[in-house]
Amino acid sequence: MRALFPYLLVAPAVTYLLSITLYPGIYAIYQSFFLVRFNEWIPVGTDNYVELFADTEFWGALLNTLIIGGIALAVECLLALVLAYFAYRDPFIRGWRIVFLMPMLFMPSAVAFLWKLAFNDGRVISDLLMRLGLISQNIDFLGSVPLARLTLIVADVWQWTPFLFIIFVAALQGQDQEIEEAARLDGARWPQIFWNISLPMMRPVIAVAVILRGIDITTMFTNVYIMTNGTPGGTTETISYFIYRQGFRTFNFGYASAAAVIMLIITVVSAQLIVKRAFRSGRA
Amino acid sequence: MASIHLDNVVKRYGAFVGVKEMNLQIADEEFLVLLGPSGCGKTTTMRMIAGLEEPSEGDIRIASEVVNGLDARDRDVAMVFQGYALYPNMSIYENIRFPLRMRGVPKNQQDALIRRAADMVELGDFLDRKPAALSGGQRQRAALARAVVRQPQVFLMDEPLSNLDAKLRASMRVQIKHLQRKLRITTVYVTHDQIEAMTLADRIVVMSRGEIQQVGTPDEIYSDPANTFVAGFIGSPPMNLIEGQVHSGRFIAPGIDIAAPGHMHGNVTLGFRPEDCGIAPDGQAGLTGTVYGIEPTGDSTFLTILAGDKQVEVKAPRDFRAPLDSCASIALDPARLYFFDSATGQRMRSTQ
Structure with a gap:
């Protein structure tokens, strides 16, 4: 009985985790080998995968995810690093970092609607730019590929830069202050200290942050669903939106599952690569 | 090479007075030890000389130039920290090179200076290693090499030996003293260990609660203590x-x-x-x-x-x-x- 007790204690958490991650995961893998017509499951072997590899829409969605997510992630990292660099030595940071956190606290769908209003339906951004005299007529953000992608990037950057900012500030504040002081006495200016010492020391933290954000960004769905619906011409359709469309619009569940499995493999492998790289050479 | 003067230096942290009305003259090429229990203001005093803290009142002069308000990087002082403060992402070679790089020493002169400094502390064979791959004593010597490589006007050492074991401490003590004599650089050394103070110092400054209790040669401090604090602090076992x-x-x-x-x-x-x-x-x-x-x-x-x-x-x-x-x-x-x-x-x- 005594030996069983620890297992009893972790059982609820394990059950919960297994039921919401492992079971659906295995279910999706299983389903990906079938042609699913609601109650009728026809085994098709690897047909779904073969079809998927020839599907230009799938590859297009993958590319869109890479472009939109990649740019958004890079901008977020850069912005967060610059903000963290200026903020971490501020003694009042504790007081006002809540301001930075606020975009993260809003409901993602509400934020998506706000940006939809600002860019498209409400034309708030066009109106502002017109009043500033920068443009002469409304911009149709959904009328051009780069602009449509830009709206998604801006929305993501606005909401998620604070997440990285908080992590980076914590990392910088956690660094040994003696090392910074040694660098000052060695004649380094603040930008040099940051570039030569603080930043390299942050490598593992940056890697973890990029992985967390990266995983999140590859599943970008809410903003696409609400703001662009993949328009124009599917150029803003992300993988998540593609899977959703296959599964819940055309009810091609087996096909959607196969896409989800491939996405999972890509995510796990790339995360593994980043972790390996960052931690191997980051270790002093 | 430079003398250091502290004129009525006060350091306050809010209502707490860390250093009270301190007057001290440190001669050129002198090895001065600030000795006292933790919280006595010795490290604060050193950090004010380094430029890492600003005095609340009073003047600090290095080589007769007032350095108040001058950033640490412009004071031409080098410091060895208690935790060594080596840059973990750089090799020992790059660590020693860093002050030269930051101060714009021409590239073709750097290598010779780095190797000379490394040889001085017998680290010539470890230049390719990262700090984490060195022992405590080797890291200490690397920090020392980084401090001596650019021949600063003033050397500051903040309890550099306190993380080492007793045997290593004794041999490092001799090495530090030898190095200081050879380079003839004015040195301020902070410690709470009275043996270190006695063995290293030309003069000892005994401090307690932000005040100087006595200034004198090790002999004077030992055989002619000014008050019960100094008498009870020096000697093993003490008076x-x-x-x-x-x-x-x-x-x-x-x-x-x-x-x-x-x-x-x-x-x-x-x-x-x-x-x-x-x-x-x-x-x-x-x-x-x-x-x-x-x-x-x-x-x-x-x-x-x-x-x-x-x-x-x-x-x-x-x-x-x-x-x-x-x-x-x-x-x-x-x-x-x-x-x-x-x-x-x-x-x-x-x-x-």
Whole structure:
């Protein structure tokens, strides 16, 4: 009985985790080998995968995810690093970092609607730019590929830069202050200290942050669903939106599952690569 | 090479005064040790010289130039930190090179300087390693090399040996002193270890609660302490301090009755070092008590005697042994007695 007790204690958490991650995961893998017509499951072997590899829409969605997510992630990292660099030595940071956190606290769908209003339906951004005299007529953000992608990037950057900012500030504040002081006495200016010492020391933290954000960004769905619906011409359709469309619009569940499995493999492998790289050479 | 002057330097943190009205002159090429218990203001004083903290009042001059408000990077001082503060992402070579790179030393001169500094601390074979791949002593030497490589005007060391084991500390001590003599760089060294202070310093500054207690050569600090704090801080074991009364030329305390200089009376603290007294033949004792403990150390035996409720340390010959609680008689060397005012702790010197 005594030996069983620890297992009893972790059982609820394990059950919960297994039921919401492992079971659906295995279910999706299983389903990906079938042609699913609601109650009728026809085994098709690897047909779904073969079809998927020839599907230009799938590859297009993958590319869109890479472009939109990649740019958004890079901008977020850069912005967060610059903000963290200026903020971490501020003694009042504790007081006002809540301001930075606020975009993260809003409901993602509400934020998506706000940006939809600002860019498209409400034309708030066009109106502002017109009043500033920068443009002469409304911009149709959904009328051009780069602009449509830009709206998604801006929305993501606005909401998620604070997440990285908080992590980076914590990392910088956690660094040994003696090392910074040694660098000052060695004649380094603040930008040099940051570039030569603080930043390299942050490598593992940056890697973890990029992985967390990266995983999140590859599943970008809410903003696409609400703001662009993949328009124009599917150029803003992300993988998540593609899977959703296959599964819940055309009810091609087996096909959607196969896409989800491939996405999972890509995510796990790339995360593994980043972790390996960052931690191997980051270790002093 | 430079002298350092501190003129009425005060450091406040809100209402707390870290350093009080400090005046100190450090001569060119001098090895000065700031000694005191933790929280005495010694590190704060050093950090103000380094430029890592600004004094609340007063001036600091390096080479007769006022450096208040001058950033640490512009003061031409090098510092060795307690935790070494090596850059973990760089090799030892890059660590030593960093100050040269930051100060724009021409690339073709860098390599020779780095190798010379590394050879000085015998780290020539470890230049490719990262700090994490070095032992504590090697990291300490790497930090030293990084500090000497650009020949600064002033060398600051903040408890550089406190993370090392006792044996390594002793050998590093010799190395630091040798290096300082060879390079002839003005050095300020902070420590709470009085052995380090005694062995390294040209002059020692004993500090307590933000105030200088005494400034002097190790000999002066040891044999002529200014007050009970200095007397009780220096020496291992430190000076015995016994509170008592002086009445008509006799110092009286439990177990002690000895002659005192004529001009004293009232509450007086008697001080004497363990090595300035010995086991007395019967009837000649200045101090009597019972044996509380015996600690043989090899070259001598330390005897703890209970006189009244006061423990007194006595250095006895190496083969001295006595049963616990037996009576002990101790003879005091009248020439090596120190008297302090019990109220102020200040030394009462003979007027003649």
